[in-house]
Amino acid sequence: xxxxxxxVVGGGPAGISAAVEAAKNKLSVVLIDENTSLGGKVFRPEExxxxxxxxxxxxxxxxxxxFQSFESVADGIRVCLGSEVWNxxxxxxxxxxxxxxxxxxxxxxxxxxLIIAPGAIERAVPFEGWTTPGVFTVGGLNAxxxxxxxxxxxxxxxxxxxxxxxxxxxxxxxxxxISAIVVPTSIKTIIQKSIPILSCAGRHRIKQxxxxxxxxxxxxxxxxSSHVIKNVSGRHNDFKATLVQIGSDWKPMGGPEKEVSADxxxxxxxxxxxxxxTQLAGCEHRYDETLGYWRAVRSTRMETTVSGIFxxxxxxxxxxxxxAVNEGKLAGIEVAHQLGKVTQKDANQxxxxxDKKLKKMEAFGKILDRLSTPGPGLLEMVPDTTTVCRCEEVxxxxxxxxxxxxxxxxxxxxxxxxxxxxxCQGKFCGQVINELLTMFSKETRPRESFTPRIPxxxxxxxxxxx
Amino acid sequence: xxxxxxxxxxxxxxxxPVKAQEGQTIGxxxxxxxxATVRKTRKGADRGVYCAMGVCYECRAIVNGTPNTRTCxxxxxxxxKVMTQEDARIEVNDEQC
Amino acid sequence: xxxxxxxxxxxxxxxxxxxxxxxxxxxxxVTLVEKxxxxxxxxxxxxxxxxxxxALPGYGCQMNKMSQDMFxxxxxxxxxxxxxxxxxxxxxxxxxxxxxxxxAHCREMVAYGMPFRIMDSNEVREDEPNLADDIVxxxxxxxxxxxxxxxxxxxxxxxxxxxxxxxxxxxxxTGISLGANGKVEKILxxxxxxxxxxxxxxxxIWSPEIGEMVGLDIPVKPRQGQLIVGERSLPxxxxxxxxxGYIMAKFEKLDxxxxxxxxxxxxxxxxxxxxxxxxxxxxxxSRQFVGMDTACDPAVLRAMAQRAIRFFPVLKDIKIIRTxxxxxxxxxxxxxxxxxxxxxxxYIATGHEGNGIGLSLITGQLITQMICQSEPDISLEPLxxxxxxxxxx
Numbered sequence: 001x002x003x004x005x006x007x008v009v010g011g012g013p014a015g016i017s018a019a020v021e022a023a024k025n026k027l028s029v030v031l032i033d034e035n036t037s038l039g040g041k042v043f044r045p046e047e048x049x050x051x052x053x054x055x056x057x058x059x060x061x062x063x064x065x066x067f068q069s070f071e072s073v074a075d076g077i078r079v080c081l082g083s084e085v086w087n088x089x090x091x092x093x094x095x096x097x098x099x100x101x102x103x104x105x106x107x108x109x110x111x112x113x114l115i116i117a118p119g120a121i122e123r124a125v126p127f128e129g130w131t132t133p134g135v136f137t138v139g140g141l142n143a144x145x146x147x148x149x150x151x152x153x154x155x156x157x158x159x160x161x162x163x164x165x166x167x168x169x170x171x172x173x174x175x176x177x178i179s180a181i182v183v184p185t186s187i188k189t190i191i192q193k194s195i196p197i198l199s200c201a202g203r204h205r206i207k208q209x210x211x212x213x214x215x216x217x218x219x220x221x222x223x224x225s226s227h228v229i230k231n232v233s234g235r236h237n238d239f240k241a242t243l244v245q246i247g248s249d250w251k252p253m254g255g256p257e258k259e260v261s262a263d264x265x266x267x268x269x270x271x272x273x274x275x276x277x278t279q280l281a282g283c284e285h286r287y288d289e290t291l292g293y294w295r296a297v298r299s300t301r302m303e304t305t306v307s308g309i310f311x312x313x314x315x316x317x318x319x320x321x322x323x324a325v326n327e328g329k330l331a332g333i334e335v336a337h338q339l340g341k342v343t344q345k346d347a348n349q350x351x352x353x354x355d356k357k358l359k360k361m362e363a364f365g366k367i368l369d370r371l372s373t374p375g376p377g378l379l380e381m382v383p384d385t386t387t388v389c390r391c392e393e394v395x396x397x398x399x400x401x402x403x404x405x406x407x408x409x410x411x412x413x414x415x416x417x418x419x420x421x422x423x424c425q426g427k428f429c430g431q432v433i434n435e436l437l438t439m440f441s442k443e444t445r446p447r448e449s450f451t452p453r454i455p456x457x458x459x460x461x462x463x464x465x466x
Numbered sequence: 467x468x469x470x471x472x473x474x475x476x477x478x479x480x481x482x483p484v485k486a487q488e489g490q491t492i493g494x495x496x497x498x499x500x501x502a503t504v505r506k507t508r509k510g511a512d513r514g515v516y517c518a519m520g521v522c523y524e525c526r527a528i529v530n531g532t533p534n535t536r537t538c539x540x541x542x543x544x545x546x547k548v549m550t551q552e553d554a555r556i557e558v559n560d561e562q563c
Numbered sequence: 564x565x566x567x568x569x570x571x572x573x574x575x576x577x578x579x580x581x582x583x584x585x586x587x588x589x590x591x592x593v594t595l596v597e598k599x600x601x602x603x604x605x606x607x608x609x610x611x612x613x614x615x616x617x618a619l620p621g622y623g624c625q626m627n628k629m630s631q632d633m634f635x636x637x638x639x640x641x642x643x644x645x646x647x648x649x650x651x652x653x654x655x656x657x658x659x660x661x662x663x664x665x666x667a668h669c670r671e672m673v674a675y676g677m678p679f680r681i682m683d684s685n686e687v688r689e690d691e692p693n694l695a696d697d698i699v700x701x702x703x704x705x706x707x708x709x710x711x712x713x714x715x716x717x718x719x720x721x722x723x724x725x726x727x728x729x730x731x732x733x734x735x736x737t738g739i740s741l742g743a744n745g746k747v748e749k750i751l752x753x754x755x756x757x758x759x760x761x762x763x764x765x766x767x768i769w770s771p772e773i774g775e776m777v778g779l780d781i782p783v784k785p786r787q788g789q790l791i792v793g794e795r796s797l798p799x800x801x802x803x804x805x806x807x808g809y810i811m812a813k814f815e816k817l818d819x820x821x822x823x824x825x826x827x828x829x830x831x832x833x834x835x836x837x838x839x840x841x842x843x844x845x846x847x848x849s850r851q852f853v854g855m856d857t858a859c860d861p862a863v864l865r866a867m868a869q870r871a872i873r874f875f876p877v878l879k880d881i882k883i884i885r886t887x888x889x890x891x892x893x894x895x896x897x898x899x900x901x902x903x904x905x906x907x908x909x910y911i912a913t914g915h916e917g918n919g920i921g922l923s924l925i926t927g928q929l930i931t932q933m934i935c936q937s938e939p940d941i942s943l944e945p946l947x948x949x950x951x952x953x954x955x956x
Contacts, residue, residue, distance in 0.1 A: 133502035139519065140516060147490065149490070406717070406720070415602055416713065423523035455884075461881055556796055
């Protein structure tokens with residue numbers, strides 16, 4: 001049992017930034033992350049020292065600056081790596097499990113304030129063959145490539161949002177052949193929706209975008225716009241992906257199907273915040289129709305509806321690492337103020353200047369989401385044989401049958417089919433199950449999410465036993 | 467690009483020796499060796515790394531005798547024994563520990 | 564618009580579903596009214612026990628066994644798979660002091676014709692190799708079975724529909740109107756009213772609310788039980804396991820003391836292990852009165868995990884993937900209420916505590932016999948509502 005002023009869950013850009021700000025103001029901090037090093041998905045350790053030729057110079061700069069700040073206050077921050085949070089109680093106690101720590105594999109931390117910065121996960125839409133090994137999320141393949149692991153010589157990339165562009169850049173830099181790029185919208189739509197970005201994205205991102213387009217042309221990589229992957233057959237190193245053309249509602253246009261060969265495939269449709277920690281902690285959430293995901297409700301000072309619990313970064317709204325760093329800082333300032341280390345005046349001033357930066361990034365984030373959210377047609381083309389719940393192997397056909405048998409809520413479907421009962425506890429199938437229920441029942445039901453339960457992540461019995 | 471300075475490690479997958487680099491996860495090391503399948507579901511379907519960040523739990527295998535270990539989150543260690551996990555019948559013999 | 568029915572059954576849990584099935588199979592026009600979705604209450608937050616190991620000698624075990632014996636036929640009769648298996652269960656005896664009580668209990672049950680049998684320490688370990696070394700033996704109850712409770716509930720409802728029953732989801736009962744002669748006349752809901760002369764209150768932990776609508780004080784209290792879901796991993800045990808202390812904890816008999824921590828006593832924790840058809844397993848159990856709370860308490864889970872590890876040390880490194888809590892409809896004497904009442908047409912079928920799944924079929928049968936005025940399969944005396952003397956109004 002340990003106490004600290006502030007417990008920060010998540011050691012990515014937002015979490016590190018929050019921890020640094022809290023520690024700068026002489027608060028005791030515990031920073032918890034499940035990975036073996038800090039940095040989250042974007043500020044990865046393998047990118048340290050890569051400023052000379054980075055794929056994303058802004059990220060490299062921010063990372064360097066943030067880690068330098070971290071070093072200057074590191075003595076005041078207790079870092080727990082390889083540690084997963086499995087429970088958060090209303091009294092702000094945080095239950096942690098560290099699989100690889102032989103000495104103290106389970107701990108409970110008590111904090112006066114909690115800052116939760118869990119980041120986001122990929123928005124995944126099932127398609128026939130998506131569970132075959134060698135098919136990855138876009139973020140997943142990107143993480144592998146950044147560790148210099150490329151699972152094949154011909155990579156097919158499909159989907160929407162900013163991640164495919166990042167992955168393309170990284171693959172090109174690693175000199176890996178890209179079989180094709182498949183984007184669900186027309187080039188015209190992309191341009192139309194991207195114009196607003198020009199005003200808020202910042203020069204570096206625009207440069208990145210143009211560089212990517214130039215590289216794609218130079219390498220003569222086939223680009224299929226207004227297309228999605230309908231199904232994938234074969235296996236790793238011998239995939240055949242069938243592409244179909246879709247309209248603006250994402251429904252098939254009925255044109256000829258195209259076939260692309262690949263060794264590995266990455267598919268993703270943007271990011272959605274990880275909400276299971278904030279849900280379990282009892283924070284209020286709402287489904288944002290524009291953004292297309294559940295998010296914690298929070299004040300302008302990053303505080304959730306549970307007093308003393310804050311949330312920052314992509315874990316509450318997907319806006320990228322720059323916003324995450326600023327939000328983490330803002331949360332850190334507010335917490336420091338609440339705990340008496342920063343005056344109201346100073347807090348208002350510092351937060352004011354951060355707010356201005358964040359407003360610009362807010363607009364950028366919203367555009368990214370609009371560019372990535374799939375239309376309803378995408379689910380309609382999924383055949384009954386396709387696995388929807390990967391963990392429990394529940395197919396679309398079984399879900400259709402459950403609704404036909406009378407299932408009238410997502411929990412009813414869950415009880416009948418085991419959907420959502422596996423290790424991941426509905427993180428992926430939960431993203432589409434409301435849409436499927438509406439599709440099959442032809443009734444509009446209020447959107448629901450699965451009941452949050454302990455443990456947030458699977459932990460061994462010995463951890464519960466204490 | 468940084469120079470490659472990682473140390474080489476040998477481990478086992480289904481009893482066969484596999485080369486890895488220090489700092490890799492088991493999932494990464496297997497993929498670097500062209501191995502994508504680490505598990506068979508109850509219904510016999512192949513599974514492997516999908517999200518590469520520890521949230522999907524698809525990449526589970528038996529590592530040093532412990533079933534349901536996420537290979538994408540577990541660092542590879544010298545001599546570690548990794549076995550394909552068959553969900554329909556999970557078994558571990560003494561040699562695997 | 565007013566609907567009509569011969570019988571309205573309130574509650575789409577396993578008991579209400581079974582009643583709807585049996586009544587509609589007997590050709591009555593049945594409407595099942597459920598405020599949410601089927602199995603959305605206790606029947607969706609339990610385990611799949613169809614057992615007599617925890618029944619009291621005498622009427623209790625006879626009723627449980629009678630109900631249990633109905634399951635093989637029902638598993639065949641229902642269209643969908645309810646994952647019914649009948650592998651028997653083992654009640655573990657922790658030490659020699661318990662063994663004396665266990666042997667006496669065993670003898671009593673055998674006298675009632677129940678297939679109870681003492682296993683010595685070698686036998687019990689051969690049966691379950693992962694057991695802790697110091698377990699002195701067990702009781703084998705050869706007839707016990709297991710199934711998927713949600714599949715049973717949904718299966719019974721599907722069957723009832725096939726026999727012509729109407730099932731109304733998201734329909735909450737808001738009142739029950741009685742006629743001039745005090746007979747049941749109409750069921751009022753948040754949607755349509757239903758004219759009927761017979762209503763069965765199978766609302767489980769919500770039975771008292773329904774009872775209040777007709778001025779009856781039904782002494783059902785929610786008794787919370789928490790459950791742990793274990794991942795698919797190395798096999799732990801192949802059939803339903805419990806501890807002798809469970810029976811004592813359930814019936815609040817304190818003639819002897821288990822060797823447990825104060826927390827285990829406080830939360831009524833006793834080991835229950837159930838392997839599922841999905842190849843993972845459930846671990847229970849706890850007993851607390853916390854109102855209508857279905858949140859899990861880490862302190863209770865801690866006691867449950869400790870107790871489970873005590874009996875099966877191999878659990879230490881197996882992962883827990885979920886926990887949940889259900890509310891058992893408890894009555895002061897641990898017996899259900901399957902009864903008519905002083906209100907003509909108002910029947911009660913609730914209070915099954917932790918045996919709702921196993922007793923569902925006999926409840927369906929008995930209520931049908933009651934309403935159709937045919938000979939009940941078993942005496943209804945111990946199940947009467949007026950045994951609580953709540954009937955004086």
